[in-house]
Amino acid sequence: MKAVVLENKGVLEYKEVPMLEPGPGHLRLKVKVSSICGSDIKRYVDGHRMYPLILGHETAGIIDRVGEGVSEDYIGKHAAIIPLVPCFECEQCKRGYYSACHSYSFIGSRQSGGFAEFVDLPEKNVIVIPNDLSFEYAALIEPSTVARHMLSLGNFQKGETAVVLGAGSIGLMLVQWLRILGAKQIVVTDILEDNLQIASKVGAHVTLDPSKVDVEKEIQKLLGDGADLVLEATGVPQVLQQTLSLTRPRGKIVLAGNQPLDKSLPLTFIENMMRREISLIGCFMSYSAPFPGHEWTETVSALLNGSLDMDTIISHRYPLSKAPDIFEKIGAHQLTHQKILLNPEEA
Ligand SMILES: [Zn+2]
């Protein structure tokens, strides 16, 4: 079968790899669509823990084979990948905190992923979807669940106000979930005009470009002492530092952007956080009990009833074979994009 393999830092190849046969407790998904995640790009640009690796975890397709002990009823069913493979036995798994599992694996990061014609998955790592849900939408279930999980962690309540920092894929999903769950005011910031326009289309009430306006002042005008909930999805240190001034006293900040590890935060940040009794909440992946969690079932429902708009956030479609070129362009900042879809069936 053909697959897109990360051979080394900055080296991605579309090549022939051995065909997979699902082992006991596993099944095989014939891939229809995969979407490129920011984390795939990071693995390519910054390097990764292991090579060679088939990337990709935002993937949907049709189950075409099952291993020993897995019901044949799965064959022919449409499904999307649930990428986290927890042990289900450690202290944190027993609590339902699967992303804190002591010994987890992850499809497309610690084991072969979805940028291929087929992918091998443990039975628990598929979410079966109705046949009338498109594979393109199904491939975007995972990034939606991350946004939904952030709002759960921030205990978002209908009628609250929110600021979304960064209108990349997670930011755009956040805007949609805030709209669906009834936010009173959704303010979005980004330095790319394109991203802000799409944010407006999918539900942002106000968009702000920090390179053109003073975000702090604008938020004060709009929301007085700050938003109930601030969602950090940029991974930019200056933006992280600014979160406190955008949050009302006793408000909450949820962090999902990966920050550069060689930077630090001044302790005045903690001082300000304490004085205003603001909660700072970390977010890692998108899981809750029972596995994989309500984030996943709610996303499928929102896709089926049409409230989650994926069409507006899909910017490009390519054959899978073009992945090495596309990653090279993205790495060189030559391709502005939202979600990019890859199809293994086109030549
Ligand atoms: Zn992802």
Ligand SMILES: [Zn+2]
């Ligand atoms: Zn575990």
